[in-house]
Ligand SMILES: Nc1nc2c(ncn2[C@@H]2O[C@H](COP(=O)(O)OP(=O)(O)OP(=O)(O)O)[C@@H](O)[C@H]2O)c(=O)[nH]1
Ligand SMILES: O=C([O-])CC(=O)C(=O)O
């Protein structure tokens with residue numbers, strides 16, 4: 001039954017029904033009863049596998065097509081009227097041409113299938129900062145994931161107005177050559193086809209909350225960012241919030257759920273997770289930046305998650321979770337992935353569904369980009385502010401990536417403008433979160449390369465312009481947990497121990513510690529990072545905090561060639577920041 005009489009909504013749905021020709025149309029009301037019926041149906045068809053309900057209540061396993069396991073950046077398009085508005089880092093096609101192409105692909109694509117209508121809200125329902133959309137999909141997997149990741153169903157319906165975001169997804173025949181993830185920012189339309197993988201087809205996430213929302217943020221004066229939001233409570237009971245932008249699979253979920261080391265806990269430190277992937281950030285009436293997490297769940301990387309690295313994430317996945325492309329432990333009908341524990345299951349099916357055992361293994365049991373979709377409310381450290389419609393005030397913004405060498409453990413930018421520069425030159429070694437060669441270094445400004453829905457240079461200008469409105473800007477930092485030694489091993493223990501760096505960052509924000517000025521920004525005096533209780537010597541730390549002038553000179557060459565593609569559009573402020581850095585690196 002239709003959940004609304006809103007003509008604009010119904011007319012648009014009618015058009016999509018005519019195009020895709022499903023056998024039936026079902027509105028998702030968000031009720032547990034309806035979702036449970038869909039889970040049953042998906043289990044009957046093999047789309048989901050029910051896991052051990054005693055050990056993992058409400059948990060299911062899904063295997064995607066082996067050709068469809070990560071975001072496909074080469075098939076992701078920003079279709080605005082002028083190519084120049086999409087910029088050199090986005091794929092572009094003329095909207096009319098793209099609509100024509102897509103209409104051919106969607107034509108009759110839902111014949112014999114059901115179209116589900118998912119009304120949903122990004123943000124807290126009814127909040128002045130929330131945004132609403134509808135995703136039409138023929139995939140139960142998408143419905144069940146959207147129900148975890150967004151505030152979906154009846155409750156979003158009264159808020160669907162003229163500006164609602166229109167999304168259409170069809171699995172079609174999963175042909176990788178005809179796979180398209182398309183955003184039309186001028187029409188607030190999202191269309192994805194021939195994929196069933198999360199990041200491509202859970203449209204609330206990257207398509208809406210980043211690519212479309214970054215456009216809305218630019219028009220309306222706010223920022224949509226690929227950032228975690230973390231609250232840190234000190235022994236005095238004050239909670240301070242930081243956001244962090246790291247590229248995909250570079251540690252946002254892990255930092256967002258950080259558990260302070262024992263010594264810190266004894267002294268009364270505690271951390272709270274507000275968000276692990278996306279932050280919508282606005283200037284508050286008090287002149288500070290305030291961040292909300294528009295999502296309601298976590299779509300997190302499974303491999304590497306374990307009781308030691310991220311016990312909060314592991315606990316979050318123990319009920320009501322959908323696992324995608326992990327291994328199935330046949331001994332007790334539970335899940336397994338690399339590094340979950342030391343003992344791989346004796347009898348297992350790998351992520352493709354083929355028999356797998358540690359002795360005969362040809363490859364990993366779980367896909368390196370296998371994921372869990374888990375409700376945020378399961379998280380033991382979920383912030384009491386999680387549902388606060390105004391969000392939380394931000395003291396620091398952290399950028400970071402995987403760099404084996406160049407970037408030190410942490411440094412602070414000189415000011416907002418320099419901080420925007422530091423974000424714009426972010427680089428990281430590629431991970432399995434997207435198609436392509438793992439390990440190659442690529443520039444990923446603000447971790448937004450695949451997610452910025454307009455011209456990257458205009459986006460930097462928007463960041464620079466925001467300064468005018470922020471009376472009390474957060475301080476901006478860069479971190480790198482991933483420096484390696486000669487043997488290629490990580491030098492810094494990372495994970496919970498990153499608290500030591502976060503403490504220094506907060507002290508800087510509240511003028512509680514000094515720093516030394518270097519060519520690239522302010523670095524900690526090594527004695528100011530607490531090393532109590534870890535096996536890291538002062539010398540090792542000094543190494544992690546060193547700035548190799550030769551490497552940085554090479555780095556500036558890389559920045560030049562990266563910046564070159566933006567031509568005249570590159571903000572003058574960033575040109576000047578680069579020149580300043582080069583100057584300071586001269587002998
Ligand atoms: N060495 C080291 N590895 C880390 C650290 N934090 C996270 N990782 C590893 O990085 C990988 C991805 O981490 P996540 O926290 O899931 O990454 P994310 O940024 O949330 O990724 P997306 O969901 O793709 O946006 C996992 O394999 C982690 O084990 C750290 O401090 N040190
Ligand atoms: O979108 C996805 O597939 C998961 C994600 O968070 C990312 O890749 O940054």
Ligand SMILES: [Mn+2]
Nearest residue numbers: 226248249277
């Ligand atoms: Mn992400």
